[in-house]
Amino acid sequence: MNLLKGLEKEYYIEKYTIQSLFSFDISPFVQVFQFEKGNFIIQEGSAPEYLFYMVEGKAKLYVSHKNGKVSLINFLTPPIFMGEIELLNEEKYSKSIQTSSKCICLGIAIEKCKEKLLADAHFLKYLCIFLSNKSTAHSTKYTKHQAYPLENKLAEFILLSSHEDIYREKHTEISEYFGVSYRHLLHTFAQLSEAGMIEKIKMSYKILDREKLQALADEIK
Template sequence: MLKTAYQRSPKQKLAKNTPFFNETDLKHSFIIDFENQEFIHHQAEPLNYLFYLIKGKAKILKTERNGRQSIVQFLTTGDLIGDLTLVQAETITKDVIALGETCCLAVPLAYAETVLKNKVLFMQQLSHYLGKKMIQRVDHFTTNQTYELSYRLAELLLVAANHEDVYKEKHTEIAEYLGVSYRHLIYTFKQFRERGFIQKQGTAYHINRLALHSFVQKMKS
C-alpha cells in the first residue's frame, strides 16, 4: 500500500471530475495504491475512509462465523467503498480486496460525516449511486435465474479479471456467487478453454477479452 496526500500525488488527474467530490473535498483526501490481492479493508475493522475507485477493480467478501467466505460484489472504477457505513446502513464492514493494481481516492470518514453529509449535492449523488447499486444486485439475481451459465460466467470473467486480463478466483466461491454447482462450473470452464475464451496459467487463467466480449454481445442479441 502506498498512501499519498492528494495535493502531492502525481495521480491527481485520475480523481478529477468525480460526481461526488469537489476540489475542496479532494484537498482533504489521499490517493492510495494497492497491489494485487492486497486488502483495501478488513472485515469488522473500523472504517477510516470513504474510498472511491479511480483505477482498477476489487471484490467484497463476507466471512461467516464458520470461516466460510462468500463473494458479495465485484467493484470497478467509479464505485464507492464505505458508502453503506457512511449512511449507517451497515454496522459490520466486510473484506474488500484489490484485483490487480488498484488506486483509490480516500476521503477521511470523519470529514465525510461532518462535511459531505451536509452537502445536498453530495447526498443526491450518493442516493443515485446507492439506487443504481441496488438495481445491479437485483439484476444479478435475476440474471442467475434467467440466463444460462456460459453467459453469466463470460460476463463475470470480464469483470473479475485484472488489468492484465488474469483471472484468479476460487471455484467454490464463484459457483456460489453464480448460483450453480461446482461440477457445472468446472464443466463450463472446460468448454471455455476448448473455445479459446480462456487459457490456463498455473493456478490462474488468462482471458481472451475480445472473444468473451463478442460472445456476451451475441448472447444478448
C-alpha cells in the same frame, strides 16, 4: 499500502476532479491511497475510518460466513464508492474488499467530516444517484442469474474477464461468485471446451471461438 503525497497526490485529485463531488473544500480531508495487489482496502468487522472512492484498479468484494468460509460477492471497478453504507448507518464493515490489481483510492476521513458530508446536498445527490444505479445494476444481475443456466453466464463472464483471449481466474473464486458448486463450474468449462469455444492451456483457457461464446452470452436478456 502507500499514502501518496505532494505532486502525486495532486495528480490524482485533479485527474479525477474529486472536488466536483462536493460543495465545500474537500482538500483538507482527502488522502490518496495506493494499494498493491492483494491488499485489503476494507476489512470485515473493523470500524470505518474512511469513505473510499476508487478511481483506478480492480477489487473484489467478499463476505465471510459463520463457518469461516469466504464468498466472492462482486467485482468492483472504478469509479465506485466503498464504505458508503457504513458512513450512512454507523456500522462496522460487514464485508471485505481486497484489491486484485494496483488500486488508487481517494479516502475521505469520516471522523473529520462526516457532518459536513451528510449536510452537503451536492455530495448527497451524487451519492443517491450512485446508490440508485447500484440498486438497478443489482436487480439486473439478480434477474439474469436467476433465469439462465451457468453455461450462458459463464460465456459472458469469460468474454468480460479475459485479456487478449486468455482467461485466467481461480475456479474456487468464480464458483462462489456464481453461487454454484466447484464441480459444476468445471462441468461447464468442459462443455464449452468440447464445443470448441475454449481450450485449456496449462492453468488457463484460450478463447477459440469468440462468436460462439458471444452467441451464448447474448441469450441472456
